[in-house]
Amino acid sequence: MRSDHQKLKSAIGDDLPIINLSSSSSSLQRSEVARLIVKACEEYGFFKVINHGVPDHIIAKMEEVSFNFFSKPVTEKQQATPFGYGCKNIGFNGDSGEVEYLLFSTNPLFIAQAQSSNSISIDNDPTKFRSVVSSYIEAVRELACKILDLMAEELRVHDTSAFSKLIRDVESDSIFRLNHYPPVLCSSKNNSSISNSTNSCKVGIGEHSDPQILTILRSNNVSGLEISPNHGVWIPVSPDPTAFFINVGDLLQVMTNGKFVSVKHRVLSNSAESRMSVAYFGAPSLDAKVTTLPELVTPTKPCLYRPFTWAEYKKTVYSLRLGDSRLELFRK
Numbered sequence: 001m002r003s004d005h006q007k008l009k010s011a012i013g014d015d016l017p018i019i020n021l022s023s024s025s026s027s028l029q030r031s032e033v034a035r036l037i038v039k040a041c042e043e044y045g046f047f048k049v050i051n052h053g054v055p056d057h058i059i060a061k062m063e064e065v066s067f068n069f070f071s072k073p074v075t076e077k078q079q080a081t082p083f084g085y086g087c088k089n090i091g092f093n094g095d096s097g098e099v100e101y102l103l104f105s106t107n108p109l110f111i112a113q114a115q116s117s118n119s120i121s122i123d124n125d126p127t128k129f130r131s132v133v134s135s136y137i138e139a140v141r142e143l144a145c146k147i148l149d150l151m152a153e154e155l156r157v158h159d160t161s162a163f164s165k166l167i168r169d170v171e172s173d174s175i176f177r178l179n180h181y182p183p184v185l186c187s188s189k190n191n192s193s194i195s196n197s198t199n200s201c202k203v204g205i206g207e208h209s210d211p212q213i214l215t216i217l218r219s220n221n222v223s224g225l226e227i228s229p230n231h232g233v234w235i236p237v238s239p240d241p242t243a244f245f246i247n248v249g250d251l252l253q254v255m256t257n258g259k260f261v262s263v264k265h266r267v268l269s270n271s272a273e274s275r276m277s278v279a280y281f282g283a284p285s286l287d288a289k290v291t292t293l294p295e296l297v298t299p300t301k302p303c304l305y306r307p308f309t310w311a312e313y314k315k316t317v318y319s320l321r322l323g324d325s326r327l328e329l330f331r332k
């Protein structure tokens with residue numbers, strides 16, 4: 001007979017933690033799920049969620065509009081205002097990769113402009129993109145809040161909505177990103193490639209951590225994502241389009257006083273197939289003060305980071321390169 005623990009957490013090929021959220025309905029199982037989430041955040045800053053409750057039709061429509069968007073001619077994609085379309089250039093400081101993307105704020109007012117400017121039309125229907133994206137964002141935000149509340153419960157934080165209320169804020173600066181990594185042949189000659197003893201592969205997005213609180217990521221069934229829980233070690237993550245992958249972001253590392261780790265990750269291009277991913281980056285409002293929760297500070301674990309606003313942190317992040325460590329600059 002398998003124990004409850006084994007039923008809740010089963011190993012995947014690559015041995016990364018899997019959290020079965022359907023088990024969080026009874027209070028006994030809820031605390032076991034919360035315990036496994038916290039363990040995963042301490043050990044990896046990363047886990048996969050199954051039975052997440054996000055309806056299949058919302059996911060399928062999101063995948064469809066994303067595919068439709070990236071299939072458009074480049075000139076049309078470049079006109080996708082007020083959304084930010086980018087190809088190969090990442091950020092503003094010289095980073096690049098084999099990726100094209102659409103990056104925008106999850107603020108409903110911002111998304112509404114898409115309709116008024118008719119900037120992205122899917123199946124000749126300018127409202128379709130907006131409504132599909134809005135439903136998806138709403139669903140993944142709820143998933144993020146559910147996970148954040150479970151974390152707070154297990155960490156014995158007095159206010160169990162301490163994390164989730166930051167991303168529920170109407171002024172939340174959360175962002176949304178669609179990524180498309182076209183197939184690129186691996187070669188041993190190119191400079192912008194990563195090599196090991198047998199082959200080398202082009203980089204889609206280079207090594208980085210996500211600066212926000214929590215990232216909810218989903219992809220099609222094409223590999224490429226790798227995480228690095230220990231310096232120099234890269235673990236490939238098997239794709240699973242039925243699941244969501246959760247990254248601890250820099251702010252959660254600060255709020256938990258370094259108990260949770262903001263996971264380093266990267267994406268390598270696949271030589272045969274297109275990878276498409278959708279990421280929701282849950283962030284607080286720009287003026288929110290980010291502080292370490294008092295419950296995570298003890299005489300033996302003094303507070304590691306000075307308080308700062310998300311605006312201050314974001315400004316630093318955007319002034320640096322993708323792979324730069326920024327948290328060090330905010331240590332006490």
Ligand SMILES: C=C1C[C@]23C[C@@]1(O)CC[C@H]2[C@@]12CC[C@H](O)[C@@](C)(C(=O)O1)[C@H]2[C@@H]3C(=O)O
Pocket residue numbers: 090091092093095103175177208209210211212281317318319320321322
């Ligand atoms: C080079 C950069 C791209 C990035 C902003 C930055 O200056 C450093 C962090 C990068 C990152 C990583 C996670 C997300 O994909 C992202 C949108 C974010 O918030 O921080 C990207 C930024 C970006 O692509 O603009």
Ligand SMILES: O=C(O)CCC(=O)C(=O)O
Pocket residue numbers: 177179205210217219225265266267276277278279
């Ligand atoms: O495409 C992926 O799997 C990861 C994307 C990512 O790390 C990002 O957009 O920040």
Ligand SMILES: [Fe+2]
Pocket residue numbers: 208209210265
């Ligand atoms: Fe990322």
